[in-house]
Amino acid sequence: MNQVIDKTAFEVEAEQLVQNQRDYFNTNATRPIGFRLEQLKKLKGILLRHEDEMHDAIYKDFGKSKYENQLVEIYPLIDEINMAIKKLKKWAQHKSVKTNLLNFPAKSYLVPEPLGVSLVIGAWNLPYNLSLTPLVGSMAAGNTTILKPSELPARTSNIMAKIINENFDSNYLRVVEGAIPETTALLKQRYDKIFFTGSPKVGKIVNKSAAENLTDVTLELGGKNPAIFTKDCALKMGVKRTIWAKFVNSGQFCITTDYALVHKDIKQEFLKLAVEEIEKNNFSRENNNYVQIINERNFDRVVNLIDPDKVYYGGTHNREERIINPTILHHVSLDDAVMQEEIFGPVLPVIEFETIDEAFDYGIT
Structure with a gap:
């Protein structure tokens, strides 16, 4: 038939x-x-x-x-x-x-x-x-x-x-x-x-x-590609480039840094420089260097990845305007929701490591 x-x-x-x-x-x-x-x-x-x-x-x-x-x-x-x-x-x-x-x-x-x-x-x-x-x-x-x-x-x-x-x-x-x-x-x-x-x-x-x-x-x-900051890296330049790449297009960029792996000895300096770089760029629609999240579904998805207890900087957002302000998370573990999927938004988790082998293990998990 x-x-x-x-x-x-x-x-x-x-x-x-x-x-x-x-x-x-x-x-x-x-x-x-x-x-x-x-x-x-x-x-x-x-x-x-x-x-x-x-x-x-x-x-x-x-x-x-x-x-x-x-x-x-x-x-x-x-x-x-x-x-x-x-x-x-x-x-x-x-x-x-x-x-x-x-x-x-x-x-x-x-x-x-x-x-x-x-x-x-x-x-x-x-x-x-x-x-x-x-x-x-x-x-x-x-x-x-x-x-x-x-x-x-x-x-x-x-x-x-x-x-x-x-x-x-x-x-x-x-x-x-x-x-x-x-x-x-x-x-x-x-x-x-x-x-x-x-x-x-x-x-x-x-x-x-x-x-x-x-x-x-x-x-x-897409994927969850990290930026790795070793103890002897060119920290200031690395942070400058990472912050621009992470928040251009509000993080909606498949080849951007998904998260940062930072040696424990330079973690505090990294966080300090990252905040300074964000504030220097003054990311906003008014400054023509920031965009909305594409729709409410993606806005809600990204916001739900932000653990308020782990916000080091930022974390604020406006659903009506579909804006999530640049956000840095610290004390992040691989079990956190933000590490279970590609973020595709303006949220930068920071994970510290001690040895380069440990960093590579994080990167391929």
């Missing part, structure tokens, strides 16, 4: 979109280097023309200022495009390699080839950077691409859809907006490459879906 599978309207649409992109890819239109360079330059020009709209959208989503948006989103993205334009011809060259004895006297080459249809699933914390940078890589490689931005910063998702969908053929590039149902429907399709940025939990779902078709996947996930 044949099984009847009911599909939603969007599943049918997604299936057709992927097929259209595969058909377009098979025409070899995306393969020439000239085409790829032309499209990359076109994307750069469009982004620069719409920069003010992009600033306005991300400010409305979670209060990110023009300065911070340029610093961590727009300029790194433009730099990525510039690098791709500059180096694409070299990247695409055939590379001569040694031929083994079995195949002698043949000549052997590595030949970079486009993969086909790619799916990029972006993250909400740096929505432009973490959605459009993988898109740039896919374009440079000669693929067609479907981009699914995070729905949480809805306005940035809207502006990316506008920029891409109004200026590029959907058979080549297409932004698909939506939430879990749309992402689920997209993942049911067959791709030649999937690039996902987000949590390990969702990464497992993406990887499982890709495995059905043996699709190659790149997962850029």
Whole structure:
């Protein structure tokens, strides 16, 4: 008996979109280097023309200022495009390699080839950077691409859809907006490459879906990476860099320091310098160097990780404005709630250690 599978309207649409992109890819239109360079330059020009709209959208989503948006989103993205334009011809060259004895006297080459249809699933914390940078890589490689931005910063998702969908053929590039149902429907399709940025939990779902078709996947996930301060470290500079990295984007940054491991002999000096550095930066929306937590669910999650008895500095917050002020926790143990998951917020736990082996044991637990 044949099984009847009911599909939603969007599943049918997604299936057709992927097929259209595969058909377009098979025409070899995306393969020439000239085409790829032309499209990359076109994307750069469009982004620069719409920069003010992009600033306005991300400010409305979670209060990110023009300065911070340029610093961590727009300029790194433009730099990525510039690098791709500059180096694409070299990247695409055939590379001569040694031929083994079995195949002698043949000549052997590595030949970079486009993969086909790619799916990029972006993250909400740096929505432009973490959605459009993988898109740039896919374009440079000669693929067609479907981009699914995070729905949480809805306005940035809207502006990316506008920029891409109004200026590029959907058979080549297409932004698909939506939430879990749309992402689920997209993942049911067959791709030649999937690039996902987000949590390990969702990464497992993406990887499982890709495995059905043996699709190659790149997962850029979070973690609990510490900064380790040894007894003889450059403490002042280390604290300066750690504090900036921890509280930029209000800690909503997958490559930031999750917690600090500090040698017991310098712990008090570390705490003192950390507070001084926070106050010197004067993190606030008014100073254009601090942002809101993305939504109330994440606000509540981060606040619940703050043990009032372990607050060394800060700990204050405003749910109506979705602001959690820079917070340092001390006397933290691995059993505390704040050490059970990636924080992804402006909270810095400090754990002391005595030997470097002990620090490494903390770091891999």
